[in-house]
Amino acid sequence: MRPRAAAAAACAVLGLGLIGGAVTGSWLAGDGGGAARDRFTAADSLWHSEPVDQLFPPTVDGTGAGPGGADRTWTRIAVAPDSGCAHAFDPLLRKALAPVGCRRLLRATYTDATESYVTTVGLLFTKADPAAMSGLAKRFRDEHLSSRTDLLPRPYAAKGTVAAGFGDAQRASWTISVLTDVPVVAFSVSGWADGRTVNTPQPAADATRAGATSAPAQAGLGNEAQGLADRVARRLRQTAGAATEKPS
Missing domain, CATH: 1.20.5 (Single alpha-helices involved in coiled-coils or other helix-helix interfaces)
Structure with a gap:
């Protein structure tokens, strides 16, 4: 026994x-868990409840974000009016994002310390629940949608700034991240500030790989897109988490 x-x-x-x-x-x-659900719900309203400087700070520090681990500093030069998604994405990308809906779109354009590069970073606030966001993230992974050159976000070219000539033809590198802990798709697209045309843009994931030899990779434009998008998304998550904390 x-x-x-x-x-x-x-x-x-x-x-x-x-x-x-x-x-x-x-x-x-x-x-799962109440905290995760609370953060997801809290993030849904951040597009109108948080000041623009909280979501898109005037200056973003990118410690180790450049090629070879070099530091970067980005300065905000323009903020687009919050809007819908009709003109912010290539048609096929807009179609791919349609299942989660478009509650509101926020965008801002930054330049680096030398004003050689410009990058538009955006936050698409969706109408989706966690299951729908997870489903879209899976589709993007399985079908490699983030690396297709016919599914790019469009830049915000602000008049009177170094990004005035930043149009579709100037897109050099980009990244798209479907977040699953908040109802948001974060993205960015980068290019040269001198308005030069780019025939073959390269996704940031490829442009930041060791040994990449394309013009966007050599210029560090993949690092510009990835580094800025990562930091804006991280800040959004932190803001959503803080919004759910109860005062002691």
Whole structure:
């Protein structure tokens, strides 16, 4: 009887450990729990409840964001009026994003410290629930939609700035991230500030790889797009998390 009791106790402990590990893993991954749901819900209203300087700071520090780990600093030169999504994406990209809807679109354009490059970064606030966002993220991964040159975000070219000539033909590198912990698609697109035309834009994931030899890669435009988009998305998540915290 003693060996049987010991075996039963061991199985019980193991079972509790597996259950606890699964719950902990789910919580860490943001797959469930009240806090994760609260953050997702809170993020839905940030487009009108947060000041523009919170979502798109006047200056963004990119420590280690440049080629070879070089530091970057981006300065905001223009903020687009919040709008719908009708003219912000190539037609096929707009179609791919349609299942999650477009509640509101926010965009801002930045330049680097030398004013050699310009980058438009955007936050598309969707109408989707967590399941729909996860489904769209899976589709983007499985079908490699973020690397297709016929599915690009469009820049915001502000008159009277170094980005005045930043149009569709000037797009050099870009990134698109379907976030699943908040109802947002974050994206950015970069190019040269002198208005030069780019025949073959390259996704940031490819342009930032070691040994990449394309013009956008050599200029660090993949780093510009990826680095700025990552930091704006991170700031959005932090803001959504802070909005759910209860005062002590």
